[in-house]
Amino acid sequence: MESKNYSNQAQSNSSSLEFQHGLWGSIGVMTLLTNIFLFSMIVSCKRLRIISNYIIASMCFVGILIALLYLLPRWTIPIFYRDPFLCQILPALGQGLLLNLNFHVCLVSLERYIIILYPFWHRQYCCKKVLSWILLTVWFFTVSFPFIPLMTYQPIRQHGCNNYIVVDKAPNLIMYYIYFSVFFFFPVAILISTYTCIFSKIMSGESKVSKTNSPFVRKRKTLCHISIIVGLFIITWLPFVIAFFALQLREKTQAQLDVLTVTQYISFSYPAINPLLYTYYTNSIREEIIFNIKILLIKCGFDIRIDEPNGVPTRTVIYMHSRQLSAKKLFNNDNQSNKVATEISYMASSKSKSTLV
Template identity: 25%
Template sequence: MSLTHTTCPDVRFFLRLNFTTIVNRPLTKFESDSIIVWSILLTAIIIPNAFLVAVIMCKRSLRTYSSILVGSLCVANVLYCLIYILPVKIIVIGNSIHPFTNIYCQLSNNVIRFAFVCCMNFHICSISLEKFIAISSPFWYNQISVYKSVMFVVILLVCWILPTMVAFLPLIIHWWRVCPYFCILSEMTANRRVGLQVWNIFWAFLMFLLPTSVTIIFYIRIFLVAKDHVSRIRADSQVSSPTNTPSIALKAVKTVAIVVGVYLLLQTPYNVYQLLATIDKELGLRVHRLNVREWLFYLASLNSVASPIIYGFFNKNLRDGVLSFFRRLHGPRTGLSTTIVERF
């Protein structure tokens, strides 16, 4: 019978040979420094995301479709910290005599990480869709409709279920097999390298290129709709002097630039590197010695810090909810004026 999958090593065999370092491997200097840096990032992610979720849950007025999407994104960010960053980057799980630890170690980098990053990017894409609907069809959006509720439920299900199903797909179709006594996946031997390249290119498309393209398209459309609204306001008001141009267009440009710009700045370098390293293995090995991949992934993970701050600020209801919380602590403050751009 031909071997269809690569052989699974067994940590118990190495322990019988007294190779205990395979289980109790000492951390390198880089790993020790990396633990500190990732611990700071974990704290920076959990605090604003958990705070925003708590504000949404405590105030009934904030339980709108827009706030729920932002809250769901914040939940994904927190779970990303607890399920991936904490065990993988801070605790640094590795080979163990316990099958559960080994299986989790295998799934963490090959399944869990991709699923959460894809889930978070899908949320960002869905938020742009919601903003586009809100500003392009305000009358339909403000109506209480069963169809609208079903649409948002479907959006949330797609954001959570689709990335998870696709991430586990290689295991479902037996392309990969878990090794219970070693932190390494067993792969199909037939067309192994080509299959790995195809899989990584597909993930780059689904995890980054697709949601990024859709997000940019929606925010460009949002900007064009806002610009059209400004033109109509000027025509109705018969404003002829350019100095009296409403500030809505300028705010719309700033909003699109910040939302899209921060996302692209943090996410693009890592995904470009992943694609290049997959296509050119030698390049990947050379750059890997410099730990470039680790720092680029750290940069991409900073998006989980930026997203609750950005979306919390540009969502008027959330911003007012957060400000009202601080007003209770520090006394009354002046309110903020509202414009059409606050639908962003």
Template identity: 25%
Template sequence: MSINTTLSSLPINTTRNANGNGVMLSITIAAIYNGITGIIALTINAPLAYIIITRRTLWKIPHIRLCSMCFTSIILALLYCLPYPWISSSPPTSVLKIIQKPLRNFLLASFCFHLASDAVDKVVIIAFPFQYKSFVRPSIVGLNLTLVWLISLFVSFYPIISPLRRKSNVTYLTGSISEEANYHYVFYSLCIILPYSVIILCHGYLFVVALRHVRNIDYQQSKSMEELKRGRQRIIKKFRAARPLIVTSVVFLIFTVPYFVCLFIAFSLGDLPWEIRKKHLGVLMNALKASSYGLRELAFSYPAYNPFIFILFSQDLRKEIAEFLRISRKKPLLQSASTTRMTSTHLI
């Protein structure tokens, strides 16, 4: 038998069996939060993607990667967040209901792979500053982003495209909890733990390189203070490129780790024999409730808020956004002035 539901569906289904009112409350909370998240995602990501695409000065590798992440956020808003109330009340055999949770997993996996790719990019910039352009060409970046999307799609939608899935109802748990968990252990290991292992290794490397540079400067006592000052300034400028990555990674962990911990508890206890499970029933139910009443939606809403961080740390983006807003404000004034002149000419 195949596995067709995501790990995140287990808390909802278990809670539904235990308490229908609790399920309705969790769906209402999720609908409100997803509606707010969808509006924020469209408001931020759609204009940002438009600005990056239409401004040639922003056609740089980090911005191209950010634009790709913006499109994942737009898909999240249009296909998951905004229609969430209708999807939740639709029959189990509807297309949107079937793809709802795999789509959400796809967006999370895609974001993790994007962040890992960005981490590797920052390491290459610092480790090989002169060879960077030969290592990281636009064609390589395009291939990398294509692979990110394809791998995320395949792994996330495997429960649907699997030929072994149950044909009677593709949204049901198709096997035991352990069988369901096996798929998600693979999914979270490949799409969450692996990318974040890469990110942590890259952060560690950047830290070691920074300490090495500082130590070398301190040892060079024969140089003048002016030369030491210039050397420190160059190092600081070089490592500023890694700040968005570090902040983005930390915020992502804050958003997602509580949810992953609750799900790990749910699957670990849910697969135990009943005699052992009933001893920890309170812990299990609290983990399921915490997951259903906010942690799940918080974890999967991260793509909507991610561009805030890049805008804060990118001077190019802030400059182009300010220019875009300035031009947008001028257009109505120019159109009004043109209309006034035409009216005056007509009256004369």
């Protein structure tokens, strides 16, 4: 009877472990795919290579490293998290990369704050050189900070490790208080303050210009945009922060460990959701993706109209060229096809001239 119960318990633990590995693997793969998609979009498209998007590209690169160096090896591959050396290195590396990600979120909000409130200062001082130094500083500080305990008072041990339990309570708790202050509370303060100022500026600026419905709609969209960005950050990270400190300050139970595991699933999904969020709420990236999708549909033979929001000549030429290709597919009559192609070429040249003037 005892051996049967032990066998059932072992099977239950094995299935639970497989489920956890599968869930962590799904989170890691999703994080990898979403960040690679947005990173490749910004790097490959010249129109997206601006200061704002460079920060987002760096943030996506952090997300790629989180998936490759932390989520997948730390939680899904046993050879990594069972090794006494790696099971102490990987958590510190993961803490550094997650801190780096949250600092990038702060940089995006600060850059948008400067654009809205100090546009002339932004044009004069926010250049690639300045941004490069800022990003290098952020990368160095955030990635190296969690390794301080391993280099000072808590060297790497040769036996196994339990990353849920803090070993030396006094110094480690102080370290974790500092870490979570800069990891969670500092970014929340930056996000709330910057986006509140942005929203106040938009409200005060547009209220003086017009009383129509258009400014009201823009304000509502801006408020929704801000609420989702700030709200998602708080909702995903706050439960994990609370559960982690509750585990350190009270007697450890299996129920607390289970709660912490659930909050980890929610929190560590943030690097996967984050690129989708900035893809949708960054106008230049969203318009570029929509434009490319429409171009692809046009080349497949669909008759779709494309509006040029900024009047960029290259986009117009690409669009008109795609219309020429689709015109030959849509019309069987060669004369009619040539007529449409001629009209489209004339429209393209006129559009380019008017834009250049």
